[in-house]
Amino acid sequence: MVALALAEQALSIAAGASLEIDGVSHAFDIDGKVLPVLDDVSIKVAPGEFVALLGPSGCGKSTLLRLVAGLEPPRAGSLREDGVPITGPNPSRVVVFQDPTLFPWRHVWNNVALGLEAQGILKSQRHRVDAAIELVGLSTFRNAFPHQLSGGMAQRVALARALVNDPKILVLDEPLGKLDSLTRITMQAELVSLWQRSGFTALLVTHDVEEALFLANRVIVFSDRPAKIKADIVVDRPYPRHRGDAHLAELRRHILGLLGLDATW
Amino acid sequence: MPTYSASDAVPFGAVGPAGELGLFRQLHVSASGLAAGLAWLAFGMSCLWWPDIGDWPRTEGVAITAFIIAAGIVLATTTAKWLGRAGAGLQQRAPWLLALGLFLTLWEVATAKFGWLPLPFFPPPQSIVEVYTDDLPKLLDSVLASVKLQLGGYFIGAAAGFLTGVSIGWSRGVGYWVHPVLRFIGPLPATAWLPIAFFTFPSSWSASTFLIALATGFPVTVLTWSGVASVSSAYYDVARTLGAKPSFLVLKVAIPAALPHVFVGLFMGLGSSFAVLVVAEMIGVKAGLGWYLQWAQGWAAYANMYAALIVMSLLCSGAITLLFKVRDHLLVWQKGVVKW
Numbered sequence: 001m002v003a004l005a006l007a008e009q010a011l012s013i014a015a016g017a018s019l020e021i022d023g024v025s026h027a028f029d030i031d032g033k034v035l036p037v038l039d040d041v042s043i044k045v046a047p048g049e050f051v052a053l054l055g056p057s058g059c060g061k062s063t064l065l066r067l068v069a070g071l072e073p074p075r076a077g078s079l080r081e082d083g084v085p086i087t088g089p090n091p092s093r094v095v096v097f098q099d100p101t102l103f104p105w106r107h108v109w110n111n112v113a114l115g116l117e118a119q120g121i122l123k124s125q126r127h128r129v130d131a132a133i134e135l136v137g138l139s140t141f142r143n144a145f146p147h148q149l150s151g152g153m154a155q156r157v158a159l160a161r162a163l164v165n166d167p168k169i170l171v172l173d174e175p176l177g178k179l180d181s182l183t184r185i186t187m188q189a190e191l192v193s194l195w196q197r198s199g200f201t202a203l204l205v206t207h208d209v210e211e212a213l214f215l216a217n218r219v220i221v222f223s224d225r226p227a228k229i230k231a232d233i234v235v236d237r238p239y240p241r242h243r244g245d246a247h248l249a250e251l252r253r254h255i256l257g258l259l260g261l262d263a264t265w
Numbered sequence: 266m267p268t269y270s271a272s273d274a275v276p277f278g279a280v281g282p283a284g285e286l287g288l289f290r291q292l293h294v295s296a297s298g299l300a301a302g303l304a305w306l307a308f309g310m311s312c313l314w315w316p317d318i319g320d321w322p323r324t325e326g327v328a329i330t331a332f333i334i335a336a337g338i339v340l341a342t343t344t345a346k347w348l349g350r351a352g353a354g355l356q357q358r359a360p361w362l363l364a365l366g367l368f369l370t371l372w373e374v375a376t377a378k379f380g381w382l383p384l385p386f387f388p389p390p391q392s393i394v395e396v397y398t399d400d401l402p403k404l405l406d407s408v409l410a411s412v413k414l415q416l417g418g419y420f421i422g423a424a425a426g427f428l429t430g431v432s433i434g435w436s437r438g439v440g441y442w443v444h445p446v447l448r449f450i451g452p453l454p455a456t457a458w459l460p461i462a463f464f465t466f467p468s469s470w471s472a473s474t475f476l477i478a479l480a481t482g483f484p485v486t487v488l489t490w491s492g493v494a495s496v497s498s499a500y501y502d503v504a505r506t507l508g509a510k511p512s513f514l515v516l517k518v519a520i521p522a523a524l525p526h527v528f529v530g531l532f533m534g535l536g537s538s539f540a541v542l543v544v545a546e547m548i549g550v551k552a553g554l555g556w557y558l559q560w561a562q563g564w565a566a567y568a569n570m571y572a573a574l575i576v577m578s579l580l581c582s583g584a585i586t587l588l589f590k591v592r593d594h595l596l597v598w599q600k601g602v603v604k605w
């Protein structure tokens with residue numbers, strides 16, 4: 001516990017930034033045809049807020065996250081971080097992808113160090129790498145290669161690789177989607193406590209309604225492609241939440257209805 | 266031990282009373298070690314038993330060496346326990362030593378003793394040994410010349426190919442200009458340039474270096490290029506969101522990710538550069554093992570040709586082994602790589 005507290009101190013994660021997604025539309029050209037993916041999406045996320053995005057598969061959630069990360073510019077509309085337009089990637093907005101995409105030729109330690117190394121500040125900040133690895137509980141695996149890790153461990157490394165940069169906005173694209181349900185439940189709890197202690201703003205895409213309700217302050221439900229905002233639901237329950245909470249169960253039924261799944265529930 | 270194999274140990278002192286034979290109990294004569302020793306003994310005996318049908322001064326020396334090797338094999342496999350890893354390795358290779366001993370015996374009998382194989386073309390073992398003892402300086406000079414030429418050409422070609430491959434893989438502009446040239450010139454066997462190269466280059470040495478570099482460079486370029494081009498864009502996305510600049514993307518993402526491909530190119534380049542080396546030495550350079558072969562052929566010195574071939578194959582195999590070592594060192598992160 002002491003080690004963990006120290007680890008967090010060393011990381012000194014900056015408080016969250018606000019995020020404004022303002023009238024964003026996006027499309028892809030496939031075979032000369034235009035495929036509209038996002039349709040006039042506007043979301044305002046307050047500093048330190050945890051927002052979950054839900055929607056049918058292929059509706060454009062990952063695309064929206066790529067725009068937030070600055071990996072692509074939107075076709076229309078604008079995105080701002082703390083009022084500053086997003087024009088490209090920046091380590092203050094880090095993405096954890098569905099696949100851990102660790103670099104297989106780097107040890108765990110060097111994978112986590114990636115961001116600091118890319119920014120040219122690794123030499124003076126090596127302790128932060130140690131701290132981030134400690135935080136996700138993988139100190140004994142710091143010299144392992146990615147192919148020696150289980151899926152859950154690899155995803156933890158990906159999380160550490162993101163956290164080591166002190167992100168103001170943590171963008172999570174179905175980060176727990178491929179994990180077994182036990183690991184997933186554990187990591188959901190860890191994610192909540194991490195977010196509570198460090199105060200970053202979180203934007204989470206998930207296909208799991210229960211996960212969204214367990215983690216987020218707000219749940220935004222998208223329509224089929226092109227994604228439009230169908231509902232913006234505030235989840236006003238204290239943390240740590242309980243999965244059997246009656247209010248959450250009510251919200252779950254409501255959201256499944258919005259997704260057209262009420263009949264199967 | 267539930268199964269029986271040729272290398273299973275036979276307890277040596279098991280019959281005697283305990284105490285007296287305490288030390289001998291530690292000694293285990295291995296069946297395969299003993300057999301290998303006998304095979305080498307047979308080789309030595311075959312040298313001495315019948316008279317040579319030709320005039321070879323090294324027959325006795327070869328026989329004595331064979332006896333020493335036979336004794337060495339038996340002794341080492343018996344005491345393998347105390348020799349650690351070297352002993353275990355020897356024990357494991359004993360069947361091969363056995364086969365080699367039998368092969369040499371057969372070779373000796375078929376050539377030097379009864380002449381079953383036509384003579385000048387199939388020299389006996391002792392005449393090849395004679396080349397190593399009596400023509401050593403010339404052979405060593407040739408080895409040195411070959412190694413120098415090969416190393417120079419290979420490194421130039423590998424470096425140029427790697428840089429070209431990375432540039433084409435990374436930059437559309439470079440690709441636009443280099444790709445057609447590569448397609449036009451690359452598939453041409455480097456040896457086709459030989460006549461022109463020997464005229465246009467200031468020395469036959471620089472011409473050969475160029476040709477070896479060319480033979481190495483083409484596969485290295487193509488495979489480096491395809492390696493860089495096939496790097497998953499997800500890696501670039503991750504690096505970019507973490508603040509990576511283009512130079513970082515090339516040096517720390519594209520190149521390490523492409524390295525397995527690059528090594529395939531390096532192996533292919535090594536193979537084709539050997540071919541060019543030998544041909545260049547035979548035709549133009551007047552030094553090196555290729556030239557030695559040519560020279561030996563001119564004098565109908567068949568033993569010298571076999572001797573040079575053996576050295577050449579050791580060198581080529583050594584070079585490949587070295588490259589595998591380098592690869593295994595750099596690509597430890599890969600699972601299940603092929604062992605050479």
Ligand SMILES: Nc1ncnc2c1ncn2[C@@H]1O[C@H](COP(=O)(O)OP(=O)(O)O)[C@@H](O)[C@H]1O
Binds near residue numbers: 028035037056060063
């Ligand atoms: N780079 C791309 N080029 C063309 N089409 C794309 C590209 N990326 C995503 N798409 C298309 O955009 C749509 C939305 O994709 P995505 O945002 O990944 O959906 P999801 O909501 O499941 O994350 C899909 O139909 C997909 O085929």
Ligand SMILES: [Mg+2]
Binds near residue numbers: 061062063173
């Ligand atoms: Mg997605």
